[in-house]
Amino acid sequence: MKPYVFITRKLPDEVVKPLLQNYEVSMWEQEDIPVPKDLLLSEAKKADALLTMLSDSIDEKVLTAGKKLKVVANLAVGFDNIDLKVASREGVAVCNTPDVLTDTTADLTFGLLMATARRLMEAAEFVKDGKWKSWSPLLLAGHDIHHKTIGIVGMGKIGETVAKRATGFEMNILYHNRTRKPAVEQELGAVYVSLDELVEKTDFIVCLTPLTSETKNMFTREMFKKMKQSAIFINAGRGPVVDEQALFDALVAGEIAGAGLDVFEKEPIGADHPLLQLPNVVALPHIGSSSVETRMEMMKLCLSNIQAGIEGNEPKTLVNKDWKPLVKA
Incomplete structure (x- = not known):
């Protein structure tokens, strides 16, 4: 048999x-x-x-x-x-x-960062909905990416590859990981910092950490309050590392500027999910490796x-x- x-x-x-x-x-x-x-x-x-x-x-x-x-x-x-x-x-x-999905997931992660920063989803819907009536100086103005500081939480292979993408935009690279990565620091100029320092100093916080007992609900309301008001939070790692209610409250309160999410605490999510009601949230259906x-x-x-x-x-x-x-x- x-x-x-x-x-x-x-x-x-x-x-x-x-x-x-x-x-x-x-x-x-x-x-x-x-x-x-x-x-x-x-x-x-x-x-x-x-x-x-x-x-x-x-x-x-x-x-x-x-x-x-x-x-x-x-x-x-x-x-x-x-x-x-x-x-x-x-x-x-x-x-x-x-390994086989490292580059593909890094591409998606950086694309999500760009879409959130430059409000691409909002802009596309703006045109499709027939709202584009004229040009104006700050029409759907977003945030620059080049020369800004990116903070990567979880510097595994995907994190390293996202960092390589960031060098093309001449970004400053901070990272937090369970262990330091001297080779990455030497090759890409990345700087190891504590999690608190990372969230306080970076313009783009990119979460790529795996889900463990230590990382579950790592990003709390207190953590979001430490971020810059202009900061954009990207999660392409695991949904449960983020307290979603805390993220929602931080976005509504204007404590951070936006969020790009490829993962959620419980998947799939419905159209009534609170985070989907916010215009400064770009949400994807967990397609990090989907090429x-x-x-x-x-x-x-x-x-x-x-x-x-x-x-x-x-x-x-x-x-x-x-x-x-x-x-x-």
Whole structure:
């Protein structure tokens, strides 16, 4: 009997086809609707491998539903949706898709910064709504980006790549990270500072930190009050690192100038979300790595990880480094 692979979201046929040579494959046939939890549990009970999305909760119930599961390949660089401790205990390899999405996500992040600073979304809608009646000196005037100071919170590979983009605009670069990055400091002239100093001095605060117990609700109302009134906050990392009510209150009170968000505390959000009611907020549907080329590479990496995990080999991008394959029925 061929090993069984379940995919929790519809993927292109050309991506799935190579799997069919060696595995039995089933796929949730919806592109925009997450797989129901009861179906996920039913599939996990018989699966050797799961290809999952960041929106899927891969908890203890899923990881222990059956006796065959060997690998969970997450189609994302993040993996806070998976219980790593239980996965390691059960001998399940957990994999993500780093590196292949670094440049694409950095492009989106800097594009979001530019769109928010120069009020591009407002301006586009202004024209489409027929409101453009004449030219005026401060019509939809935004904020300059060149020669300003950018502060990057979370100087991982994506953060480093955003910093490279910033050098093209001759920006001053400050960063805060768990560890210093001397090579980045030397190459790009980035300066390591405390989080408090970063938010006080920068014109653009760019959050790219992963979600951990330490970073959850990192950006509080107190933190927003420390920012410049002209500051723009960009979050392309994880939604829950921001207290969204605090961000809303800070924007309404004029404590910061605007926000560009690709991630939210709970996704997806509805049109009635408070932050969407504000004209100085640019909101995107978590599309940081969403280019055709990059998403295809991410999918291929997931397939490679699945093959390795099923065969009992260490996957290329293993997350739970304490993983050891268990002999399973």
